Amino acid sequence: MTPAAAVLTPRADDFPRWYQDVVAKAQLAENGPVRGTMVIRPYGYAIWELLQAELDRRIKALGAHNAYFPLFIPESYLRREAEHVEGFSPELAVVTHGGGKELEEPVVVRPTSETIVNASFARWIQSHRDLPMLINQWANVVRWELRPRLFLRTTEFLWQEGHTAHATDAEAHELARRVLEEVYLDTMRSVMAIPVLTGRKTDGERFAGATTTWTCEGMMGDGKALQMATSHELGQNFARPFDITFSDETGASAFVWQTSWGASTRLVGGLIMAHGDDRGLRLPPRLAPVQVVVLVARADPAVLAEARRLASSLGAAGLRTQVDDRTDVSFGRRVVDWEIKGAPVRLEIGPRDLAEGQAVLVRRDAEGKEPVSLDAAVGTVTRMLDDIHASLLAAADRRRRHDTHEVDTIADAVEASAGGFAVLPALAVDGGGERDLNAAGVSVRCLQRRDGSLPERGDPVTELVAVVARAY
């Protein structure tokens, strides 16, 4: 039994408990005093900042610009789109008093910003020259949660929400799909090392107010699904009530076509559950706040000096590096700490290593240690970080394939969902099939073509499959 096993509940015993343990012991987050709220601690927030930077770069590469819209929305705005208000009403937080007085019209704390963004779009968009308009916002939103879980389902969460307007339905469709693939899917594979499935939501699982919802679905360590990001085509559902029109080249007036899309701090929860093991987090290197920890084994001035020199070389090579010189804490205890925190690479150095001109190199995603000469350490670690990303992605991909079962009936799908995903003909979940699944605690995660690619609009349902699973 390694020391870490004493610290964390093993995943096989109780996965939710293991998750809670990791979030607490890795100092990622803790509950706020108001039920459902979350304090994101510095280590957890550093992961989120890295993820934000990756998403933001891709969002800007699409041509979108960041902006900021108010937290408070008049209640009347939400009522303008019938499905939207019905979807969000049960989750709203309502401000009734401001500045010491009761408000004439209560305001809601934004659960999402379609309504308030579109009130601006109606002013900003006049002509076809103003289109496409691509806006993104980084913000906090509030949806009252009765069964909160840190990162996965919190009353307040942080996210980005994109909002776009286009001259044609086809352009909106194309943008929604580009976001799905170039922003979300690419970040998840290339940065988070999570091999998500992409597909279309069923009508029952669509965003309230969308005509089509596209989704990225990841498989977690317990075989359950996590919806990791969604991209919606809104048709003209908001353009009509908010009166967002433009004059086309001929001078005729028309309603715009829109999309919206978001990804949130929930992704940090996905990262934990997709890669974590019984010793704690395993962070993909591109999101690790500390990519390499240089662990000083003993309080020896020469060792400490060499550790600092080494860390400085690693830092100069662009690696996020930290020296752990807390020699008043036992070496074993510190190893356990860094394993819980999921630092991808550890370089351990003591007096004997120094005498031999080497350090001990340990990678978090595999067993075993190897010596590395101090001169070669920077190059070796740099290459190893890329390899760790690839290994984590490959391992997650193997597990997903292994735990995905092709079935034909709803009953078999429910059974297979006990430990993974089930794939069955989409026809089986049409109508009553989806209801029966839901009654058994299983949901349709997405519809795909048989080859796993995205369905096109004209595809007959007989050509599609449904991926179903228990989900967070």
Added chain:
Amino acid sequence: MTPAAAVLTPRADDFPRWYQDVVAKAQLAENGPVRGTMVIRPYGYAIWELLQAELDRRIKALGAHNAYFPLFIPESYLRREAEHVEGFSPELAVVTHGGGKELEEPVVVRPTSETIVNASFARWIQSHRDLPMLINQWANVVRWELRPRLFLRTTEFLWQEGHTAHATDAEAHELARRVLEEVYLDTMRSVMAIPVLTGRKTDGERFAGATTTWTCEGMMGDGKALQMATSHELGQNFARPFDITFSDETGASAFVWQTSWGASTRLVGGLIMAHGDDRGLRLPPRLAPVQVVVLVARADPAVLAEARRLASSLGAAGLRTQVDDRTDVSFGRRVVDWEIKGAPVRLEIGPRDLAEGQAVLVRRDAEGKEPVSLDAAVGTVTRMLDDIHASLLAAADRRRRHDTHEVDTIADAVEASAGGFAVLPALAVDGGGERDLNAAGVSVRCLQRRDGSLPERGDPVTELVAVVARAY
């Protein structure tokens, strides 16, 4: 009369109206539907993002880590520090309903996060080894505003708030002063090109809950003062009610000493008012979303190709560059647009320029144009941007000196404050003097030593001066 003069109200006619015009015409921000809230448009938000990055880098250089604390705070938390709750109660927004039900305890939307951060600090800090603890948060906060003005005074605003805990009063004092100088003062001078004064607030102007408040005060184009950032020493005012203790080297338990400090989107308002002229914004280059605009004079393929080549060279040299090829809009109209938007440098290029192998170089902060050879443009513009920063800073500094008057009495101070700052012996504002000033609409912006440096604690009031002004 230049075309811009037709677009904006001249500053001398009506400065507040000029400010509103610039905010609207430069597309910086607009009012949200709930009174006092603000939509920050992409151009305004891009300025804020650049400013955020500059502040964030300096905050991290102090050793602080970013984290995130909940938007919602139990009402009871605020009541724990008497002065704090008294200061903020009139400005609170209160959520009484969540998830379709009336809440058992109403929650307030954070007006600032001292109380909720310190509830976490009480858990996180156990030993002297946990100190100093330096935490920063980027967030939105809400303070109900009866007389809102975009950027300057809005019900919701964006800011950073730092919160630290230290083993000794001396360390907390030192950190509060380092933040004032290394984070705020340096950003304002080196990035915003605003020569702010620094000093200590009087007891009447202190933050609710602080023992000492340090401030940066800028002079705006109308001679009024803007408080641009503050850094507070909190003593043990929050440590005691939140029970934040640590065990020192001897094992004895003691309360921590704390600081908090913040700067907000109000800085964007300061930027507008410190540098703007009758033609619009004048952005200091380090905060300009577009540092160089390449203006295509006529729809000519060769000109367009050269403009793009030039922009690409400027971009490769690290300059934020945009090509304006909207040749369906008149050249004059576009020049006016870019002057309103304050782009520091314009490169105008038409067929005749191209034939002569040159472009016309125009800097926003000065009159006149000069030709620049296309080959030399990148080098010339790069140097010019540094020069523009220096010129804006020097001009603001000259104006501040010119409009600051040394006086001896409250009556003279009130008179001098009609068009600038007044400096008078601090003794004059002690007690009743400050009250009389306030009654005349003038306030003490800060206390300094006679030489303009920061006062130390032991300094007798007879050695200090008070800088007073009308203020935003």
